[in-house]
Amino acid sequence: MADVVQGRSPRTGDPVGDPLPASTPADLDRAVAAARAAAPAWGALTGPERADVLDAIADALDAARAELVAVADAETALGEARLTGEVGRTSGQLRMFAGLLRDGAHVDAVLSPADPAIGRPDVRRMLHPIGVVAVFSASNFPFAFSVAGGDTASAWAAGCPVVVKAHEAHPATSAAVARVVRTALLGAGVSEDVLGLVAGRAAGGPLVAHPGIAAVGFTGSLAGGRALYDLATRRPDPIPFFGELGSVNPVVVLPGAADERADEIARGYVGSLTLGTGQFCTNPGLLFVPEHAKLLDGITEHARAATGGAMLSERIRDTYAHETAGRADREIARGTAADDAWAVAPVVWHATLAEFTANAAELTGETFGPAGLVVTYTDEDALVDALAAVPGSLTGSVHATEADHPLAARVAATLRPRVGRLVHNGWPTGVAVCWAMHHGGPWPATTAPAHTSVGGTALRRWLVPTAYQDWPDALLPAELRDANPLGVPRVVQP
Known part of the structure; x- marks a missing residue:
């Protein structure tokens, strides 16, 4: 791997910002191991508890907006107005997911009570975090589809730690956002390893192939995304790969x-x-x-x-x-x-x-x-x-x-x-961040048309179901207990 990833100004072509050290295989192992160690405690938080952490991260990003915009503009030339709005979109996504977590419907709790007359056992089902998620930053959104962007925010909301691969076009921006986020995590009493960061083009394949990674979120080119998608499905333990690859709209x-x-x-x-x-x-x-x-x-x-x-x-x-x-x-x-x-x-x-x-x-x-x-x-x-x-x-x-x-x-x-x-009677550019948005589509737009990378249901990519059959009430997750202490919406079969 190269020694550093250096940002360059699109205005001049000259180097700008501090370079980001390219991750070695040992760096990658450490980042994934740390994220896995943070997973149990992060996933065990209730929805409202995780929501408070997401709000804290959003507040920290907003507070650092001027600093972050200056770094990103030097690396991307996207302009202060566009980038200021994008920081707001990024913090807004985090707050949107916080609202979903407080509502509780994201766990998709379903109860089928026992019915001895037909021999049906008591079965209760809900969604749980899939594990550590790898996220690939996008070139065109240094905030909203990057270190703390929609893929990361939705994975955090689902209870999954994230290891982000920084994009080569904005390494200094990625490092700056990571510093803000990790400080906010510590301030909220959560392990900073809920977010890991790796860098360098050569780190992409090994990140997808790493046995500690449970799923991948990718936004990028069709060729690059297809290569990583194939790698994810050819692993000894194939994992879900949610890629946004190309679209003619x-x-x-x-x-x-x-x-x-x-x-x-x-x-x-x-x-x-x-x-x-x-x-x-x-x-x-x-x-x-x-x-x-x-x-x-x-x-x-x-x-x-x-x-x-x-x-x-x-x-x-x-x-x-x-x-x-x-x-x-x-x-x-x-x-x-x-x-x-x-x-x-x-x-x-x-x-x-x-x-x-x-x-x-x-x-x-x-x-x-x-x-x-x-x-x-x-x-x-x-x-x-x-x-x-x-x-x-x-x-x-x-x-x-x-x-x-x-x-x-x-x-x-x-x-x-x-x-x-x-x-x-409108134009496709501009994607509203709201609960009902679906930002996905059939191949080659994405690798998983049933899912979205923007909107409230984006966190479903990082959740997997478990059905509990005839378990004692005291041993069930709080969302499935008879008393429903968290007050989550539930579907109960008659």
């Missing part, structure tokens, strides 16, 4: 919406496409629009006027440049790149529906960055048929008027099995 504009809101849709599309320099997993990579001169001209005009900022790493910038060059023959609009060292220009490509259908495998690949394909259609039946070629995505969006509703229903019915979230 189709958006379908129907004729009535194009007639009524052409300029608004054109502006909204380019704004969504270029938001954060297109470095979002919910970026609208595929846009289906009717043959509508005003709408297509508007998209072209707004795209040419757009300026792309810096990508998060030199490698991401180089990949974007290679992939956009490969589709130069389809390019209809190119914006400009800012002056930053790793800045890129937004790009829009075009294909007819017939061309899309004939070349779907090529044209449905994700490009990470501010680039998207506009597909024009004239035949509504052919549009619905073509949507069946769209790969699994996190989102599917439909722009429609009331007059479009019959076609919108058909489009939604085709998209629904292919996406995790359906958006009406």
Whole structure:
């Protein structure tokens, strides 16, 4: 493994921040062993007790916001406003899970009382922590999908310690967040080893393969995620791998919406496409629009006027440049790149529906960055048929008027099995952190479409059921005892 992981400024390409020592195999063993040692006490806390700890971590992150934002901006060039909001989203996720823990429904308690008449024993079921979770930080969210981000917060809420692999694009930010969190854990009377941190690209595979790891949360590239997913399933003891890998997020504009809101849709599309320099997993990579001169001209005009900022790493910038060059023959609009060292220009490509259908495998690949394909259609039946070629995505969006509703229903019915979230008259970028959110989807969007990495049910990834048959009340978990001392919601079979 390399000696250190050094952050670099996307604005200049120069080293910034303190380097983070790359983890050796011995470092990895120590981090996992410490997390396993912390697991029994952490998992034994009641939901309200863990909730208090999550609130303490959230308060600590908010208190350190200015320091954390300064470090992250130097490493990511995402800007003070975006990063300040992201710290708030991160602390907000922790508080959301604290609320779920106090409600108690997350344990999914179910009671089937004994029924001698049919020979049924007394069976009581609930969910328990799976064990130590490995979390891979994402490049594009140095706070919200990183050391104390959604995967980590949900695992903590489930009662699982976490070992995080820091992302190479923001090592100093990762170390700073870890220091804040570990101090908050100690202040709350909890072992600081509820959070472990390892670093270095070479640490990823060994972390997934480590026998002390019980499950993995990953956000990143399709190639990298697939390699780690395969490693997790090939272990002597295969473990769950919850990966968010790639998504083209189709958006379908129907004729009535194009007639009524052409300029608004054109502006909204380019704004969504270029938001954060297109470095979002919910970026609208595929846009289906009717043959509508005003709408297509508007998209072209707004795209040419757009300026792309810096990508998060030199490698991401180089990949974007290679992939956009490969589709130069389809390019209809190119914006400009800012002056930053790793800045890129937004790009829009075009294909007819017939061309899309004939070349779907090529044209449905994700490009990470501010680039998207506009597909024009004239035949509504052919549009619905073509949507069946769209790969699994996190989102599917439909722009429609009331007059479009019959076609919108058909489009939604085709998209629904292919996406995790359906958006009406909106854009996919921006994921609300709330109990009902589902941020997942069929392969290749994720490796586990039944689960989400954002929202209240995200903690179910890290819980496993146990059924207790004919156990004495005094030996049952508090959530399953007759008196229900914690007052958790329960389902009782008649």
